[in-house]
Amino acid sequence: xxxxxxxxxxxxxxxxGILIVIIIILVITSFVNISAINRxxxxxxxxxxxxxxxxxxxxxxxxxxxxxxxSSETKEIKNVYDDIHEKLNKCLQNISIVRYKAFEDxxxxxxxxxxxxxNNKDGVIITSIxxxxxxTTYAKPIDKGISRYDLSEEEKYVLKDSISKK
Numbered sequence: 711x712x713x714x715x716x717x718x719x720x721x722x723x724x725x726x727g728i729l730i731v732i733i734i735i736l737v738i739t740s741f742v743n744i745s746a747i748n749r750x751x752x753x754x755x756x757x758x759x760x761x762x763x764x765x766x767x768x769x770x771x772x773x774x775x776x777x778x779x780x781s782s783e784t785k786e787i788k789n790v791y792d793d794i795h796e797k798l799n800k801c802l803q804n805i806s807i808v809r810y811k812a813f814e815d816x817x818x819x820x821x822x823x824x825x826x827x828x829n830n831k832d833g834v835i836i837t838s839i840x841x842x843x844x845x846t847t848y849a850k851p852i853d854k855g856i857s858r859y860d861l862s863e864e865e866k867y868v869l870k871d872s873i874s875k876k
Contacts, residue, residue, distance in 0.1 A: 799829040806871035808864050812839045823864040825872035831855035833872075835865050 718725075758769055804827040812821035820840035827833035831854050838847040850859045855873050857865075 800832075801828055802826045802833060803829055804831075804833075804872045804875040806868040806875065808868050808871075810864055813841055815842065821864075823862070823868045825852070825865075825868040827852060827855075827872050831873060835861070835869060837862070837865060 758766075805825065807822060807824040809819040809822045811819055821838060823835060823837040825833065825835045831852065833852050835850045835852060835857065836847065837850070838845060850857050850861065850865065852869065855869070857869070861869065
């Protein structure tokens with residue numbers, strides 16, 4: 711027993727030094743842990759803001775439900791957008807008009823040709839020829855930018871102008 715006490719007395723400075731180092735390491739580790747816990751607690755408060763007395767599982771489930779609802783609404787909006795886009799392509803968008811004198815003995819530019827096309831280059835050319843004794847109006851269908859009927863120079867001009875506006 712005496713030898714143990716002598717060894718302890720000889721090494722007591724070293725033992726106390728080692729214990730002090732261990733205590734310093736434990737204090738530093740405690741401060742690091744407290745800091746990490748505070749950061750985690752702040753994140754938890756941000757996650758659960760506005761929610762009283764609910765556990766984390768209920769909160770996450772409610773957020774997942776909100777995400778599912780938002781996803782389904784997004785799909786509905788995309789379908790509506792696609793439908794509107796499809797309808798918009800079929801609307802008249804490219805319009806061109808030219809007025810001209812069909813006959814030299816008529817005083818003003820009372821005749822006209824108007825091309826009205828959608829985005830697919832489908833539509834109609836309406837031409838009105840004004841003369842002293844009579845006026846004639848007629849329409850020629852346009853499919854993919856081409857008419858099945860012969861076109862006058864004015865009609866060719868409005869068709870080309872209308873197509874170029876796309």
